[in-house]
Amino acid sequence: MSRRDLIIFISLSFMWSLSFIFYRVGVPEFGSMSFASLRVIFAGLTMLAFLAFNPTHLKIVGKHWKLLTVVGLVSTSIPFVLFSYAAQSVNAGVLAVLNASVPMMSGFIASTFFNDKLSKKQMLGLMIGIIGVVILMSESLFGGAASGLSSSLLAMGYALLGCVGYAIGANVTKNYLHDTSPVAITIGAMLIASVVMLPVAIYEFPYGQSISLKAWVSVVCIGVFSTAIAFIFINELIKSIGPMRATSITLVIPIFAIIFGYILLGEALDTAAIVGSAVILVGTYLSLNLSLKSFTGSH
8 A cells, every 4th residue: 555545545534534523413404314315416516516627527427327327326325325224223333333344345245256365464454443443332332222232133234235335336446447537436426326316305305494504514515525525535545455455444434533523522532442443543554454664665
């Protein structure tokens, strides 16, 4: 992994972690389904702006529209809807642990269907990272949330299906769109997903309710930064370092989310958070197959 890839990885962790803040502000006013669909639509509008600056991307989208439809559906529309349903009865801690299964799923799909074998070091890193996430979210998993786990199996199943979608989309991008620019991939996927989600947004919008400026800012920001720009970055990473290593970002996101929660929302920073974060960093270092030499000299 080059220094450039690492910078993109950290920046993407930052943008996706902020989505937790945006959801907390916007979902109570819009509702989960309305917020999820508007997120995709604002992402699509953002990519229209990219297309306006470089119309040549339209030819690329037209050439690969079938694959981009798959990526748009399995990587955005379907997972966003599934996670919206899951969030109605499963708390954020459990969802974060489930979301951390994406790199394992990506690695399984890559090694099973695309002969992209993982090293023992990478497999060990993934397992350590997932253990770190469990430690990080231990209070949510085994505290207040434990009593409701038995009644949330279906909702957790929705979230896991969403994770499968992320993993499939990452592998399709890596293996079938490797010669396509990340911007063109994101333009096609987001525009297609926007068309699919538009009826949902129209039907689910909370008509007659007063929506605050903060809620509108949150849905615009999550669409523009945490979806449109973020998906350009993740597509770049998938092409550069592969789907399993790219999606291991889901292990790091809870660390940033806890930091933002502490700074912006005044949430507690306990021992489990510190220990879990340290374990996650070790696991991520191994799963990304990083080498300190690559950042002190050659790449």
